Amino acid sequence: MSEKNPIRVFVTHRFAESDDYLRFFEFLESVDNFFYLNCSAPDNVPKTGGMDAIKDELIAQIKQCEVVVVLASLYLEKPDLIRFQIDAAEANHKPTLAIRPFGGVADTPKELAARVKENVEWNERVIVDALRKLARNEETSRWEVIDFP
Numbered sequence: 001m002s003e004k005n006p007i008r009v010f011v012t013h014r015f016a017e018s019d020d021y022l023r024f025f026e027f028l029e030s031v032d033n034f035f036y037l038n039c040s041a042p043d044n045v046p047k048t049g050g051m052d053a054i055k056d057e058l059i060a061q062i063k064q065c066e067v068v069v070v071l072a073s074l075y076l077e078k079p080d081l082i083r084f085q086i087d088a089a090e091a092n093h094k095p096t097l098a099i100r101p102f103g104g105v106a107d108t109p110k111e112l113a114a115r116v117k118e119n120v121e122w123n124e125r126v127i128v129d130a131l132r133k134l135a136r137n138e139e140t141s142r143w144e145v146i147d148f149p
Contacts, residue, residue: 006035007135010065010094012085013042014078015054020071020102027124034128039065055084062088066095066135070116072108073101086115095134099127 011024021042028036039061046053062068068089075082075098089096096116100108104121113119118130132138 003035006037007067007131008037008039008065009067009069009131009135010039010062010089011069012071012074012082013040014074014081015042015045017042018071018074020073020099023102023122024069024071024099024127027122027127031124031128036131055088058085059088059092062094063092067131068094068096069131070096070098070112072098072106072112075109075112076101076106082112086112090115097127097130097134 009028011021013021021040025038028034041061044057044061046057049056062085068085070082070086086096096118098108098112098116098119100106100119100121102122108119117134120126120130
């Protein structure tokens with residue numbers, strides 16, 4: 001993975017930028033030397049065609065990515081829409097990564113955790129390691145380093 005070959009990421013959305021959607025990209029931006037391309041486009045709301053057009057747009061966005069990130073908080077809000085996005089990811093052979101609801105107030109729903117390849121918490125290092133593993137099969141095997149004063 002380099003700046004010329006970023007990991008292509010799709011993050012589940014409901015055609016609006018939720019707090020966790022924005023927070024996810026803030027976490028990625030805080031990691032040095034991690035390059036990604038956001039394939040999700042919540043602003044591309046189809047103007048006509050109803051639910052079929054919405055589904056077609058989501059499938060088109062998912063087909064461009066290497067890994068689908070499922071925000072558990074959105075799953076709790078809009079389970080049918082997020083289930084569809086997971087179904088589209090599976091149909092297009094895209095690995096899925098769930099991120100628990102932010103703040104530790106709730107766990108990832110069991111039915112969601114059972115469907116995804118990885119389920120992680122809000123930790124930029126853990127998220128990036130999972131993205132690298134799922135998208136490119138890169139094992140990071142990093143150790144936590146603690147500096148004592």
